[in-house]
Amino acid sequence: xxxxxxxxxxxxxxxxxxxxxxxxxxxxxxxxxxxxxxxxxxxxxxxxxxxxxxxxxxxxxxxxxxxxxxxxxxxxxxxxxxxxxxxxxxxxxxxxxxxxxxxxxxxxxxxxxxxxxxxxxxxxxxxxxxxxxxxxxxxxxxxxxxxxxxxxxxxxxxxxxxxxxxxxxxxxxxxxxxxxxxxx
Numbered sequence: 001x002x003x004x005x006x007x008x009x010x011x012x013x014x015x016x017x018x019x020x021x022x023x024x025x026x027x028x029x030x031x032x033x034x035x036x037x038x039x040x041x042x043x044x045x046x047x048x049x050x051x052x053x054x055x056x057x058x059x060x061x062x063x064x065x066x067x068x069x070x071x072x073x074x075x076x077x078x079x080x081x082x083x084x085x086x087x088x089x090x091x092x093x094x095x096x097x098x099x100x101x102x103x104x105x106x107x108x109x110x111x112x113x114x115x116x117x118x119x120x121x122x123x124x125x126x127x128x129x130x131x132x133x134x135x136x137x138x139x140x141x142x143x144x145x146x147x148x149x150x151x152x153x154x155x156x157x158x159x160x161x162x163x164x165x166x167x168x169x170x171x172x173x174x175x176x177x178x179x180x181x182x183x184x
Contacts, residue, residue, distance in 0.1 A: 009035070015092075016043050022099060025118040026052040032092050057122060061131050064123060064145050067158045072114040073123055074144040074157075076102040077134065080124065095121055 012033040019029055020043060029040045044052045064073045080098040083089055089097055099120050106113050115123075123145070126132045135146035137157035144157045 013043065016040060017047055018096065019117065020044055020047040022096070022117045024121075025057060025116075027057050028118050028121050057118060059122075061126055061147055063119070064126075064132065065147065067163050068114055069119075070145055070158050072102070072106075073119075074134075074142070075105065076115055076120050077123070077127075077145055078143065080120075081134075092121075095124055 012035050016029050016033050016035055019032065026037070026040060026044065029035070029044075030037060033040070035043070041052065063069055076098055079101040080094065083094055083098055083101075087094075087097075095117075099115075099117050102115065102120070103113065123132065130148050133146055133148045133150075133152070134143045135150070135152035135155040135157075136143050137160055138154055139156055139160040142157055142159070144155075146152060146155065
């Protein structure tokens with residue numbers, strides 16, 4: 001019996017390390033492993049060389065509705081739904097694999113990571129609780145994260161109907177300023 005508990009604890013430690021490396025918050029680690037808070041704090045400090053961020057997890061579906069987070073959340077959900085229907089992955093394993101695919105795509109595109117693992121995990125929970133749904137864009141046919149029970153007939157995504165300030169980030173402004181200086 002002792003050997004079995006040691007094996008389970010070793011699996012939890014390995015899972016916790018993987019989650020910490022992917023940027024998981026402490027609350028996610030507590031929910032998904034059987035390790036004590038003290039053990040998780042020590043692991044976090046060993047892996048990240050810093051204390052975990054403080055504060056509560058985000059608990060609002062509204063963050064997923066803003067322009068850039070919606071695009072990233074929708075990309076993650078496309079991977080998640082594909083893997084769910086075409087593999088035997090379930091639960092946290094499915095979330096981790098989907099998140100890794102999201103990160104790979106973001107890196108290949110040279111973009112900043114907008115969706116954290118903790119937000120992805122939370123979003124899946126929102127879907128499971130019927131707080132979010134997917135809506136199909138009438139213009140491009142893509143599927144995007146939307147509030148549950150919002151009417152989706154005639155839905156137009158943030159890519160087909162970009163907000164006026166979309167893409168006007170500080171980084172884009174700095175790049176434009178650097179280009180202007182270099183041209184002068």
